[in-house]
Amino acid sequence: ENQWSGSECMIGSQIMYKKHPVGFILVYSNHFSNIQKRDQNIIRYNGDFVTLGMSKIDKIESLLTDNYYNSHISQLYRSVDMYSKEEDIYDAVESLCHRFFTYDKLSISLLIDEENAQLKCVDGIKDDINIGSEFNIQGSLHGRALLRDESIRTKNWKEDYTEEYRFNDKSDKEFTFSSVLVTPVYIKKMVKGTIGLERLTSKPFDDSDQKLLELLSSTLGYILSWITEFQKIHDSSIHDGLTGVLNRNAFDERMEEEMNRANRTQQSLAIIMFDLDKFKRINDNYGHPYGDYVIKSTAQILKDSVRNIDVVARYGGEEFIIILVDTDVSKCRHVAERMVENISKFDFDYNDVKVRMTISAGMAEFPADTDKIESLIDKADKAMYESKRKGGNLVSFSYKNSTV
Known part of the structure; x- marks a missing residue:
């Protein structure tokens, strides 16, 4: 049997599921001096990462009932690792939207501060507002989904939301979009962005469209959350904990x-x-x-x-x-x-x-x-x-x- 000399130590992180501890990650070191602040952060981030994944399993499985959508969205999850870039994720979501929906404009936006959001991805018509453009979430249809934490679906947004712009006043002058479907994107349980689909015609988006877009919004939020945790783990593994320079x-x-x-x-x-x-x-x-x-x-x-x-x-x-x-x-x-x-x-x-x-x-x-x-x-x-x-x-x- 191994004999403890008194200098050994262990560090660990809980794994939670439905607010209850269900497991842990435990790392042993033969001497406490070998454990640095960086190592503690890595273990904690790994615990948070596993907890985050487990908290989403039930919802993801319940939503992925259609084998066609299941296979394509599952492929999106499998394609993510710690080196994935946000723009690659947006491109992948754009590809799925192009496959699943009929639209004239797709937009993905994320909050950049408490009052403004920025477009991260645009497909279809781009002359009204494009990638990198910012808009105030107050008084905008896409901002409404952020502020009210709800999906918006309308076949004639100008009649239903007379006091709001789609994004801003400039974006509504040249093109007369009619049907709009916008769903919120949650990152770590907070509304941080939206995915929006728009049509020039009044052909409405239906219940199945909304359910599927909400699934994609959830998927995007989960993946962006995971990438954030990946990056924390990676940054902690390559940087010195005291100075911030490379280790x-x-x-x-x-x-x-x-x-x-x-x-x-x-x-x-x-x-x-x-x-x-x-x-x-x-x-x-x-x-x-x-x-x-x-x-x-x-x-x-x-x-x-x-x-x-x-x-x-x-x-x-x-x-x-x-x-x-x-x-x-x-x-x-x-x-x-x-x-x-x-x-x-x-x-x-x-x-x-x-x-x-x-x-x-x-x-x-x-x-x-x-x-x-x-x-x-x-x-x-x-x-x-x-x-x-x-x-x-x-x-x-x-x-x-x-x-x-």
Whole structure:
């Protein structure tokens, strides 16, 4: 039998069904220090994700009674993963609407704030209002479905809703739509959007049309909710929980991608390894909250000092690493020196305690120094320790098999 030493721990998340706990996700670690805030978030998000899926099973199964609709809508669910983009989901819903309904205009809109919505998808007539257009939900027919949390079905909207526009006054001038069917989209139990079908004729949408569009609206809402949870899990898995920059595992993957790309395009790239000088004194003298503040502030300074295309990651406790793409050491040396200078001039101020910090940096270049990932990082690391050996607050450079 396994013997517990006292340092083991478990973290878990409940799985709920109809407001009752029905299960849990449990993860074991052989030492409590291995569990980071990021890991706790991932477990919690996974629990929320499973709970969300289970809460919708009954309703989805009860609605999917027609085998024809069942097969097509089920395919939509199967096509979703954490890398699905919203626009791809809208395109898939548009394709189903085109298959299921006869209409002259399809629109999918989502709230962007408390007063306005934006069109995310448009099919059919687009000259009146198109993708990206915004409209005020007050006084609009499509906004009415949002505000009143109800489906709207009419064969002559101008007679039935005399004081409202379809979207806005401009959208009603050129085209005379008549029949309208709008259903709300729920995301995490809140009305966040609509799907609307419109016809130029007064041929009415019937009960089966409304029931099917409500099913599609529910499906879209569920999928958008799931994608949100997927993204939370993914973001937590690749970002450092304290600083928000990439974590070490994500950096390793990104480093491989950037080196492969540089190799294909015959470009250079440079990496910079950073380590805060004498950081231990901060934790010892002022406590770990101050140390966390210093690390977060340092990460922000480094992020603000590079381009959007460059990559910033936390590599260890007080270590950071940066990829500068499409450049070499000679061209970006001043960038590293500026970052070291920015750290040294920054007033770290937390709980009315001010300190100054310095940082040591080491640079290496692909492919001039090496074409191997591990070797490149090792060279930058050795160059960084050469900076520390010389007193810190300095940038050193790997050059072939030496450090300067």
